[in-house]
Amino acid sequence: MAAPDVDTIIACFRRFIKPFHIDTFTSGEIDTEVRRRNVFHAMEWPERWRSYYFQSALLEHDPLIGALPMMQTAFTWGELRTRRLLSLAGTEALNKVASEGWVDGLVVPLHRAGSHYGLISLVTLNHHITPVEKKHLEAVCVVFHERLRLLVPREGFRVPPAGLTPREIECITLIAGGLSDITAGEQLGIKASTVHEHAERAKMKLQARNRAELVALAVGFGIINR
Structure with a gap:
């Protein structure tokens, strides 16, 4: 421990x-x-x-x-x-x-x-x-x-969790913290539309119905800490 x-x-x-x-x-x-x-x-x-x-x-x-x-x-x-x-x-x-x-x-x-x-x-x-x-x-x-x-x-993961990329995990982490796509994009140095695309791909990989479920699954499966 x-x-x-x-x-x-x-x-x-x-x-x-x-x-x-x-x-x-x-x-x-x-x-x-x-x-x-x-x-x-x-x-x-x-x-x-x-x-x-x-x-x-x-x-x-x-x-x-x-x-x-x-x-x-x-x-x-x-x-x-x-x-x-x-x-x-x-x-x-x-x-x-x-x-x-x-x-x-x-x-x-x-x-x-x-x-x-x-x-x-x-x-x-x-x-x-x-x-x-x-x-x-x-x-x-x-x-x-x-x-x-x-x-x-x-x-960081040695085996991509649920096939998620490091950038997708970063986006989920910022979304879980309550950031908008615009604010998350500013922190990551990418466009808000790109953050949205990463979130949508993450939802598909985890088979989440919406962003709230995406965050809940990411936390529950130990992909991100909250």
């Missing part, structure tokens, strides 16, 4: 999870019904897996995300299999993951409202998570996620 920046908190988290055989992890916000509202505050996946995940559109069929509405607390991949909550596509996805040596994982959901969840996903290398390990990891994941969620908007 005292970590002053993103690199420090990720390094601290890595030191804690290393004895649990955690190989990689992600942390962010997700909407199970509107998958394009995906915000990754941390993504420590290998580049090959990151590329595959996005290029194959696996996000739309991710079995772990699909299981969130049915699971009220943290769960392992093994628990999903035991409860038979995996579709055929989900089973195939986890089998592909297993080919990387990732045989188990832990998903820690933080239910916000409706179909919106905070999400921390850990992946183990050749190790199955025990019930005791699960309890320890769940506790620290919650602290990690909330601290990271506060810091990332200040430092």
Whole structure:
């Protein structure tokens, strides 16, 4: 909680999870019904897996995300299999993951409202998570996620949140502060019409009906701080 920046908190988290055989992890916000509202505050996946995940559109069929509405607390991949909550596509996805040596994982959901969840996903290398390990990891994941969620908007995203550009995020931030397109444009050195265009594109990417919902989604998903 005292970590002053993103690199420090990720390094601290890595030191804690290393004895649990955690190989990689992600942390962010997700909407199970509107998958394009995906915000990754941390993504420590290998580049090959990151590329595959996005290029194959696996996000739309991710079995772990699909299981969130049915699971009220943290769960392992093994628990999903035991409860038979995996579709055929989900089973195939986890089998592909297993080919990387990732045989188990832990998903820690933080239910916000409706179909919106905070999400921390850990992946183990050749190790199955025990019930005791699960309890320890769940506790620290919650602290990690909330601290990271506060810091990332200040430092910038490594993965564009919901596909938003840095300029679009700047415009949302100024709009959230009550500035008009004209005033926001003056601060950014661009035309008011350009601010309007950035806001409209941001609304489309987040599937927001109006500017009020755009700001609410941006704050709720940890894209901007307010």
